[in-house]
Amino acid sequence: MSKITLVEAVNQALEYEMAHNNNVIILGEDVGKNGGVFRATLDLQSKFGEERVLDTPLAESMIVGTAVGMATQGLRPVAEIQFMGFIYPAFDQIINHASRLRNRTRGRLHCPLVIRAPYGGGIHAPEHHSESTEALFAHVPGLRVVIPSSPLRAYGLLLAAIRDNDPVLFLEPKRIYRMVKQEVPNKGEALPLDECFVLRSGTDITLVTWGAMVHETMKVAESLALQGVEAEVIDVATIKPLDIDTILQSVEKTGRCVIVQEAAKTCSVGAEIAAQIAEQGLLYLCAPIQRVSGFDTVMPLFKLEDYYMPSENRIYSAVKQTMEFA
């Protein structure tokens, strides 16, 4: 089996599910003839036809609204937003409609749709093409927010997202779209939503992260191991609903926790995780929780980007401080 990248795994999952479920429809800007600006939908229109892979006009609100309408009729739309920064014209459709239909109709309608969007920094792009605003969406009841961090998890989680009966915002960390390759069996096996993945077990400190930051965090964990510090690394994967139990079990074992995220710090997903640990696991802690995070400012352009993004150095020094806390 040949190894594939994260974006190829997205394409493979889409293709698998389209082949096995006629109700799956793809829609978005340039997704058809052009194969998507990141090539995530490459060749899908030629394989499944223009009826099932719809090139839309440049109109995000319409794209998501259309997906919501389709979803209420038994279809399973997968909408692409070209960059996460372009999703805001569709904010109304996502927050006021997609995520509330089920509640308002008391379960008579639900909204099985997926919105895929590349997100995150590290590709030298300007602000809207680089930021991580997952917390805006995680705040909304009725919406799942899922972020894969490897080709395997992209494949398995995207299949799960399409099969899920609720709206899922599926955020793809574009910095690692082509960074690593893995063998990804194309057997249509989904991975569980709403569960964290423990990528490395350890007893000394818990490192909680998601998306592209998983890679920096794993590297730090490996170098810590050389110094005799065994870090447990948790990939949150589903940001909302949050699997706090896995995180708490780990913190109970290690007593120390560092959260690593690209997003701006205030009111972030990291803030929520820290709050829940404080509520339910305060007495496990031997040291204050630390967040290694982006800054409370607009994502800067490439000259300052490396400074903005959590680096291995920043993660390492936060771990060191946490470990050294009496």
Place this chain on the structure above:
Amino acid sequence: MDTDARKLLLEKMLYARRFEERCFEAYMEREIGGFLHLYVGQEACVFGVMAAARAGEDAVITGYRDHVHGLAVGMDSKLMMAELFGKESGCCHGRGGSMHLFDLQKQFYGGYAIVGAPFALAIGLAKAIQLQKRDQIAICILGDAACNQGTFHESLNMAALWQLPVLFVCENNLYGIGTRIDRSTAVTELIERAKGCGVTGAQADGQDIEAVFEASKVAVEHVRSGQGPYFLELKTYRFRGHSMSDSNVYRDKSEEEQWAGRDPIQILKNRMLESQEITEEEYKSLDKEILDTIENEVVAFARQAPSPDVEDLEKYVLCDTDGDSEQGVNTNG
């Protein structure tokens, strides 16, 4: 148009072409980061419009393919190049980049990466001009695909309802990234959609700068004389991919070749050669002069300019809370 005016426009278009080509090289050399959308092939549009308007005085707002718009309002190309290089000396101090050029002195309210957003911002500019009775118009320049965004309809409706002093210029290059206009748009003559919103207007050949200029004179006169908004649709074509990462596989080669034969610079140059207003030698020496200026002044300036300071990262987020007392020029309101 007299010879001097023609010469000036030819020079401006050629400068813009060479500027964009130099940006391409700098991007390949990784001196420019982020995304880069070149205006090659479309030069007649913005220069034709701004020749009819008051460049540097009328308020201009546009999308992300904005370098040449910056030149057309009279921005200093050194500060533009420094911005593209992400440097502190850039027009946004290296915070905006290629898609977000800005120059308050030139009343250039900037490039915007979010397609469609400037339509609505232009309504605000125009409403303020109207309320404050300023001798100025607002000019909003966007692409064809942008006209499918909700803000197009929302904004044109307001412009007509309030009879705002705003000129909408649509650079219709037939594509939004890889999607051809007839695959995304039911009414492909965009002027018809503007009329449907109650905004009058016209179409013009966007490859012929004199045609653009003549049409723009009518348009600007209409808006400036208080007759309300105007929509000018310019038929044009971008000669390169959408951005540097564009595979450019979606266009027919024959279509590309056909448009390549309608290069706005060649059209004006040939006209001037025929009427003996310029010689091939003069053109060549002009070209060489431009290339030298761009290399030795513009690129050299951008290269040696300092990078932004990490200490400033969290400044200018909110007024007064970042320890910086500098206020916007609009705070006297």
